[in-house]
Amino acid sequence: MPHLDTCQGLLRRLIAKGDPSVIPLAERAVNEYLDVTPSGARKSGLRLIQQDVLAQRDAVVGVQRSFAETVNAYIEKKLAEE
Numbered sequence: 001m002p003h004l005d006t007c008q009g010l011l012r013r014l015i016a017k018g019d020p021s022v023i024p025l026a027e028r029a030v031n032e033y034l035d036v037t038p039s040g041a042r043k044s045g046l047r048l049i050q051q052d053v054l055a056q057r058d059a060v061v062g063v064q065r066s067f068a069e070t071v072n073a074y075i076e077k078k079l080a081e082e
Contacts (some may be wrong), residue, residue: 004045007033008052011071017057018063026071030078043082050075 010029014022030049037045049074057068 002036003033004048007049011049012056015053015060015064015068015071018060018065020063020067020070023067023070026067027074030071030074034078041081043079046075046079046082050079053070 007029011026014026014029017019017055033045033049034042053068053072057065057072060068
């Protein structure tokens with residue numbers, strides 16, 4: 001699952017920075033993961049990514065937490081579309 005690991009790693013780094021100007025990069029990481037993942041595995045993979053994002057959110061405060069919440073909301077949107 002190299003694409004899952006790549007997406008999670010990028011999201012972790014972006015959350016750690018907490019820069020709201022790079023939200024589009026986080027969205028693109030999720031979208032690229034979905035683009036390369038077979039349809040039958042997308043939802044479960046998104047849930048794994050979401051669990052990781054929520055764990056990151058719970059470990060930070062301030063802008064990093066806000067960034068993680070924004071990423072989580074985007075993942076929720078994508079889950080609803082699947």
